Amino acid sequence: MDFNHSEYRQMLVDMLGRYLNQRYSMGVRHGIAQSDAGWSAEHWAALAELGVVGALFGEAVGGFGGAGFDIGAVFEQLGKALVVEPFLGTLMAGTALAQAGGHAELLNEMIAGQAVVVFAHEEPQSRYDLRDVETRVLETADGWALTGSKAVVPQIEAADWILVSAREAGGISLFLLGKMVAGVSIRGYPMIDGGRGGELILEGADAKRVGSPGEAYAIVEAAYAAGNVALVWEAVGIMDVLKAATLDYLRTRKQFGVPIGKFQALQHRMATMALEIEQARSAALNAAAALGAGRLERERKAAAAKFTIGKVGTLVAEEAIQMHGGIGMTWELPLSHYAKRLTMIGHQLGDEDHCLARFIALGLGPEGATA
């Protein structure tokens, strides 16, 4: 057992932490998050230059990381700074492309920060069910045309390419889509926790095939497993910030002539919050350690971790605001933005109830066949 980062990974963490500390202050972040674009191409390029994107991928596809703990280490830091740039979409699209094989050039461009690719899989009706894909494929004279809708895709407007799933040949297939081609429309919008997302509407959009027809479900699962590891570690980073801020507030805010941390009602709530955060960190460790394991182990640990983060994240966000009182409700205090992001992580890739159901289904039978 060793709960420390390797020397190399620690260097990455330190470097990323330093960059965000110096160049991605809360003021800068707000400016980016509320901007028309909802992300910063300049910071994206700089972070890619530092190797942060490459850390998300294995050497086989030109990266220099890609293990669960690499992804976790990066996203923990991104969480601490509430980074809005398209890291999650890049991780998931890149993982899927790497699994599908080929696409070496595009992956290289992604790692170099020259191309942004996001993953558009979930649909308005699918509600986290990864098998529920209604987007259709039509073979055309010179390729394929997609028709359907994709729901709440983070930073889709930032993407140069969109990796899209569609139903075909009794299964799910993947396609790459240029944003500017005919038949593609995006309805972009700001997100409650900063940055932007969008709905993708496809009406006979020309697309390039990725991988074999009807066989992409396993790839989608793998991309989601990586995405879940990223999100739970982003949440761990956020929870540490919320915990530190709340502790600081309990020490300094005075009412009835004493710091409010002297009151037992708040002490017990703080202790519970701290305990739950450690349980959540353990869940995130388990998920990161299992990302390279077999499917069942990987999926069960990911579901357990995402469930735990959903449960604990909500508690921590709500308690942090409550213990701050009125000031916790304000836009001005960074705390409220951490609370919003943490809560919304619980709405991405599978909520608490969905992950619990999935954990149960994966436990039935040797293959988790019903999941």
Place this chain on the structure above:
Amino acid sequence: MNLDFTPQEEAFRQEVRSFLKEQLPARLAGKVRTCKRLSKQDMEQWHAILHARGWLANSWPEEWGGTGWSLAQRYIFDVETAMACAPRIVPFGVMMLGPVLIKYGSEAQKQYFLPRILNGSDWWCQGYSEPGAGSDLASLKCAAIRDGDHYVVNGQKTWTTFGHFANMIFCLVRTKKEGKPQEGISFLLIDMNTPGIEVRPIILLDGKHEVNEVFFSDVRVPAGNLVGEENKGWTYAKYLLTHERTNIAGIGASMAAFEWLLHIARAQKKNGRPLAEDPYFAARLARLEIDLENMKTTNLRVLAAAGQGVAPVAESSMLKIRGTEIRQEITALTRRALGPYAQPFISEALDEGFKGAPVGPEYAAPVAVEYFNNRKLTIFGGSNEVQREIITKAILEL
């Protein structure tokens, strides 16, 4: 980052497993598995078996007859023995007093008492709580007044587990009334056969005798039985709380109890299907399993930090709180799993050799008893509310 045990630790696990396969009597394992009541002789038998292998005092250094194991080895031993349904080690002498004597006892105390703990000559009980000193332990009043070569002890201790089996008791006693309450407490070893000691049973909610009240009137204790210095007893008691609590989460016990819960939830039927597949019950099971899986890793993190010399203060309290909550939830779900058959109370069915027909499923009899008995977990050893105070104090630094 690496969450796996080392190959050496895995080899150790195999060594423990084969020991248990050869040496753990089927009779004892059967009683533990089915939650029968263990007799004093049962517990002594298991201690003797462990002692013969040199594995009884697994938190002691080798020079005093301990194993010298790492924290990881102790964790593995705890999990493996629990999963094999071995009786638990009676903690008072081996886990609680032994480490205090080794750290703070005189040479004579170590030479005399430590071997007697190992060979079973002494059965120790713990004299900490008093009727007026529960969570506020430092307010204890049981007084020891120096009189020549003796202390004269007057007062009362309570909740004394297995006091009716014990021939020795280690007590926190008041030796000074002035100043901070914590600074007037001493750690005293008392022979239960000394005149003036009376042990009275307290019958618990399951109808059984497990804990006692112990009364002291003019009990003369040789001054040589004082551990360390007078008025430093609080320090010695606290040493245990911070240094010997890395297994306090009781992961092994919870893992074994969870297996038993799954066994019952699969055997019980609802609408003709196993209860374990009922969506509502399955959700309860899954929440519990996830919490337990997270707790395992939390515990291993604390072990790893403690192995690097970080005294786990807040962490020990976290392990105690969540570890006991998980164990209670397991007993609660086991109780729920039985439905109406949680109600019949056939107390004799919990004793060895019961030949009567079971009422309802064969595993039903002890379930409600275990549930009610285990309410104690969040109360003893510093209630979970006290643990929350400890956590906040440690992290808030107010």
